[in-house]
Amino acid sequence: MPATRAAPATKAARKPAAAKTNLPVTPPATFTKEQELEAYRIMLLIRRFEEKSGQMYGMGLIGGFCHLYIGQEAVVTGMQMASKEGDAVITGYRDHGHMLACGMAAKGVLAELTGRRGGLSKGKGGSMHMFSKEKHFYGGHGIVGAQVSLGTGLAFAHKYRGNDNVSLTYFGDGASNQGQVYESFNMAELWKLPVVYVIENNRYAMGTAVTRASAQTDFSRRGISFNIPGEQVDGMDVRAVKAAADKAIAWCRAGNGPYILEMQTYRYRGHSMSDPAKYRTREEVQKVRDESDPIEMVRNRILAQKFAGEDDLKKIDADVRNIVNEAAEFATSDPEPDPSELYTDILVES
Helix, strand or coil: CCCCCCCCCCCCCCCCCCCCCCCCCCCCCCCCHHHHHHHHHHHHHHHHHHHHHHHHHHCCCCCCCCCCCCCCHHHHHHHHHHCCCCCEEECCCCCHHHHHHCCCCHHHHHHHHCCCCCCCCCCCCCCCCCCECCCCECCCCCCCCHHHHHHHHHHHHHHHHCCCCCEEEEEECCHHHCHHHHHHHHHHHHCCCCEEEEEEECCEECCEEHHHHCCCCCHHHCCHHHCCCEEEEECCCHHHHHHHHHHHHHHHHCCCCCEEEEEECCCCCCCCCCCCCCCCCHHHHHHHHHHHCHHHHHHHHHHHCCCCCHHHHHHHHHHHHHHHHHHHHHHHHCCCCCHHHHHCCCCCCC
């Protein structure tokens, strides 16, 4: 019999080499007392707001799609702590936390979720499509990856106008596999546009683990063929996010072109309110909560460094709950838009 050859290794049997980041990892920032307390308050507001949103969705007060940001609070909080007035922000449909971190009122955000006149898009955008020109927030976007091209365009506008503002363009690990993302990368590097691409890698694109859908799971390396530097960041540590954001934003402001930050984070809830998240175990979620919760990490540091006591933190929590409860009251009592609103904001005449 002829000698038999060993069967080629299957994909499952192959063990890829460990991915390396494009640049050295930036050490976490050292926060002052004021910064720790600011981060704690913002992240807690996002957490309590999202918990209330989930509750109201279950009661039928919020319709359509609703994607919660619980677990990922450190990403947008740290990024906003590093930004300045005039920097543009754009993201996908998991957008409530981004709006709150940008300084948009909880009342306006929640009223938009319930479709009321006082909502930030007059009750016509819902959970996934809110905007605020005043806060330079250019929307949550329901089409996966659509915001990446738009965020690149915002960066072009900054460069065209000759200011030193940047575009903070958020998208997820799933959107990272969309074609328009790489067209945007190419244009941004070619024209040296001031855009920070913030990839919120929460490990599951809807219900598909990144290891099943992405040949390159180190998303910070996705810009290598375009000469775009990138870095992996502990997206559960607001100090690490702030430090990496400072570096990336400074790079862009200096005219060096785009920068990629892969935020390694985790969402505790399903992809949307209709997702039972059966693709992962409860033990996996609980392990992240126990070991890496972004809010608990800040809380523990505040107490350990005696920046505040238990009573002080309870007061912050009470204040945040009051803000959210008042927002919920407004969002359920504010009138719905007049039917005539169907015909407004659909055409701009010059």
